[in-house]
Amino acid sequence: MIEGEYAAPSVGALADEVAAVLADRRDPGVETFERLLGAVVVHAHRDREALAAALGPVPRAFAVRPSPQVACLAGVVGAAVEPVRAEESWEKAGAGWLELCQHVALDYIAGARVGEVHARLRAGDPVPFPLSVPSGPAGAVEPRHLVERLAQYGRLGVRPGPADLGQALLRVGGPVDAEAVRAAEKLDLAEGPRVADWLRQGGLPQPAGWRERESGAPERPSRRRGARAGRRILVGHEAIEGRGAFPRRFWSLFRKFEPDLSCPHWSLPDFRDAHTVATLPWHPEIAAARLLTGVASAADKDGGRGAPAFLEALAAADGPAGPAVHLAVAYGLASVPQEDREAAVRALLLLAARGRLDGGLLGRELAELVGLGTLKAALVTESLRSAAAAPQGAAPVWAVLAAGLPGLLAATRPQAHGALLAVAADSARLSGARGELPEVTALARRTGSSRLLEEARRLRDTLAGR
Numbered sequence: 001m002i003e004g005e006y007a008a009p010s011v012g013a014l015a016d017e018v019a020a021v022l023a024d025r026r027d028p029g030v031e032t033f034e035r036l037l038g039a040v041v042v043h044a045h046r047d048r049e050a051l052a053a054a055l056g057p058v059p060r061a062f063a064v065r066p067s068p069q070v071a072c073l074a075g076v077v078g079a080a081v082e083p084v085r086a087e088e089s090w091e092k093a094g095a096g097w098l099e100l101c102q103h104v105a106l107d108y109i110a111g112a113r114v115g116e117v118h119a120r121l122r123a124g125d126p127v128p129f130p131l132s133v134p135s136g137p138a139g140a141v142e143p144r145h146l147v148e149r150l151a152q153y154g155r156l157g158v159r160p161g162p163a164d165l166g167q168a169l170l171r172v173g174g175p176v177d178a179e180a181v182r183a184a185e186k187l188d189l190a191e192g193p194r195v196a197d198w199l200r201q202g203g204l205p206q207p208a209g210w211r212e213r214e215s216g217a218p219e220r221p222s223r224r225r226g227a228r229a230g231r232r233i234l235v236g237h238e239a240i241e242g243r244g245a246f247p248r249r250f251w252s253l254f255r256k257f258e259p260d261l262s263c264p265h266w267s268l269p270d271f272r273d274a275h276t277v278a279t280l281p282w283h284p285e286i287a288a289a290r291l292l293t294g295v296a297s298a299a300d301k302d303g304g305r306g307a308p309a310f311l312e313a314l315a316a317a318d319g320p321a322g323p324a325v326h327l328a329v330a331y332g333l334a335s336v337p338q339e340d341r342e343a344a345v346r347a348l349l350l351l352a353a354r355g356r357l358d359g360g361l362l363g364r365e366l367a368e369l370v371g372l373g374t375l376k377a378a379l380v381t382e383s384l385r386s387a388a389a390a391p392q393g394a395a396p397v398w399a400v401l402a403a404g405l406p407g408l409l410a411a412t413r414p415q416a417h418g419a420l421l422a423v424a425a426d427s428a429r430l431s432g433a434r435g436e437l438p439e440v441t442a443l444a445r446r447t448g449s450s451r452l453l454e455e456a457r458r459l460r461d462t463l464a465g466r
Contacts, residue, residue, distance in 0.1 A: 008042040015054040022074055027067040027309070030278045031137050036073060038133040041117060044080045045126045052081040068271055072114045079121035102261065103290050105252035106279040107271055109167060112249035116163040127158055132168035139278025140318050141171035143180035143199050147187065150195060154188040165191060166246045170253075173203035173282030174318060194245055203282055209237040209289065211323050214260055231374045232296045233365065234259035235289040235324040253280075257289060272307035277317050284317035288324035292331075298340055299331040300374050306335060308343030315347035321356045323365075330365045333383040334375035341379065345387045352396035359399025366400070367407025377412040377420065385423045394430035401427060406439045414452060417443075421455035428462045435463050 009017070018036060021028045028036070043051040055077055099108065113132060120126055131149050135142040146168050153160055177199060184196035214232040236259050243254030272294050277287045288295075291310070298306050311332045314325050329351070332344025351357035369375040388397040401408075401424045409417055421440070427433075440463075443456035 008039040011043055011047075011050050011054040014039050014043060014051075015056070018055060018073065018077055022070060022077075025067065025070050027069050027273060027275075028073075030134070030139060030274045030313075033069045033073065033275065034133050034278075037076060037114075037117065038130050040073075040076055040080050041121075041126060042129050044121055045128045048080065048126070055081050069275060076114065076118055076121065079118045080126075082122065099249075099252050102252050102255060102257055103259075103293070104271075105255075105257075105290060106276050106287060108249045108252055109163075109170070110275065110279050112163040112247055113167045116161045120161060127161065127164070128152065128156060131160060131164045132171060134171060134278065134281075138313070138316050138318055139171055139281035140173065141168050143172050143177040144183070146172055147180050147183045147195070147199075150187055150189055150191065151183070160189070160191055162247045163249070166250050167279070169195070169198050169246075170204055170250075170280055171278075171282075172199065176200060176202050204280070205240055205242075206283065206320070207237040207240045207286070209235055209285065209323065211235055212260065214293075231300060231372045232293065233327060233369065233372075233374075234292050234296075235285075235327065236260075237286065237289055253286070257286075259289065259293060272310035274309045274313035276310060277313035280319075281317050282319040284314045284319050285322045285324045287317075288314055288328045292324055292327060295328045295331045295335075296374070298335045298337055306337030306340040308337075308339045311340065311343045311347045312350070315350040315354075315356070321351055321358070323361065325351075326358060326362045327365055330362060330369055330375070333366070334369075334379040341383050342386075345383050345390070348387050348396060348400075349390055349393055352399075353392065357396055357399070359396055360403035363400040363402065363404025364407065365404075367404040367411060370408055371411035377408065377416045380408075381416065381420050381423055384427075385419075388423055388427040388430070394427040397423070398427040398431045398433050402433070402435075402437070405437060409439055409443075418451035418455050421452065421459055425455055425459040425462055428459060433463060434465055436460075437463070 008014070014036070017032075018040070021032065021036065027033075040051070117130065129149065129152075131146060131153075132141065134140060135145050149168075150160065181196055181199045184192060184199055186192070187195065212234055214234055237257050239256040240254045243251045246254070272291045276291065277284055280286055287310075291307075294305075295307065295310070311328060314321070314328055329344050329347050332340050332347065335341050335344065348357065348362070352359075366375065366380055370377050370380060384397050384400065387393045401420075405420070405424055408420060412420070421443075424440075437459075440456050440459050443453060444460040446453055446456075
């Protein structure tokens with residue numbers, strides 16, 4: 001965003017790219033959306049008249065319903081080119097807002113940030129650049145970049161927007177950057193001490209979580225009723241400290257999240273995409289937990305829509321992948337929409353490539369969900385076969401099946417065991433696995449020549465080095 005870090009395209013190039021995104025109406029992706037949002041803000045500050053002349057009229061209606069990001073971008077562009085309304089105050093953006101659903105907390109944050117950008121443009125108080133534009137593709141903001149941006153604000157006498165700063169703070173994390181902390185302590189801004197403290201603690205704390213069965217599992221009591229009672233496994237998390245310094249629309253994130261708590265979630269838009277994960281790139285567990293019910297609905301045919309970009313973004317995020325992320329991948333591997341299954345395969349492989357895959361955890365979750373009747377074993381087998389066939393895919397698939405195969409064999413009909421054991425035997429052979437699975441050994445000792453027994457013997461012999 002400052003000299004040497006962010007180079008906005010020319011006004012003409014920006015206008016052409018904005019026109020193409022608005023005409024396409026599909027989600028442009030995190031990098032493109034964030035870059036265009038930042039460029040509009042930069043040019044609105046530099047020369048609003050030139051920007052307005054280049055952008056021209058903004059479409060007021062779309063023949064096809066646009067993606068949420070296209071609608072947001074259109075609104076920001078409209079605010080940049082419309083006449084300044086001096087009577088408006090950007091500080092009042094979001095006034096009267098009412099929290100309706102804890103599941104969509106990250107949407108509240110994204111909406112507050114874009115709404116604040118829109119309001120500042122309309123009020124004629126644009127900033128030289130946003131604080132929260134990501135430093136990388138997954139959404140994270142480098143601590144040193146945030147401090148450099150704030151230092152430039154201080155030199156220009158610009159007030160940071162609470163939502164923009166709040167989103168920027170949620171996008172920093174990881175190991176403490178001591179140099180950035182020292183630089184933050186020297187900021188000539190009222191926000192300096194808060195930013196320094198935030199960086200010193202490593203960003204937003206990782207909350208303690210729990211795993212529960214929907215609607216009355218013994219692990220935790222549930223208060224939700226529905227047709228899918230007991231067939232989904234969900235994840236909740238405890239409250240997070242420190243919400244008071246953030247805008248009110250951010251507070252839902254900091255509250256204790258109880259996934260089975262009754263709310264109007266099903267009547268609200270459920271945006272599961274890469275932008276949702278990029279709102280909190282160091283906490284994919286929170287993003288996955290908050291939207292896990294929607295991900296599950298695409299697997300158990302409960303009227304849910306697919307969200308392939310969301311699954312891949314969880315795997316590409318910077319933060320740790322725990323139970324919620326692995327459950328999201330498990331649901332995705334047996335999702336009804338094929339594009340979700342393909343995305344889940346890519347997510348599994350990406351987690352493995354980055355050393356973030358817990359194969360035992362994923363295998364056990366798959367076995368339990370198949371046993372509950374939530375996932376179809378045939379779709380799980382198909383997805384794992386596809387993953388095993390990919391370069392470097394055999395080892396992670398075997399890690400999943402080594403833990404999940406005993407439960408999967410017990411939970412599925414014998415007709416499905418042959419195909420499942422074939423995938424296991426292939427992945428074990430390709431990955432050089434050794435050892436013994438008693439359930440497989442018992443099958444291999446039976447007499448007969450069915451595919452089930454042949455594949456069991458092949459897997460037994462492979463694990464024995466024969």
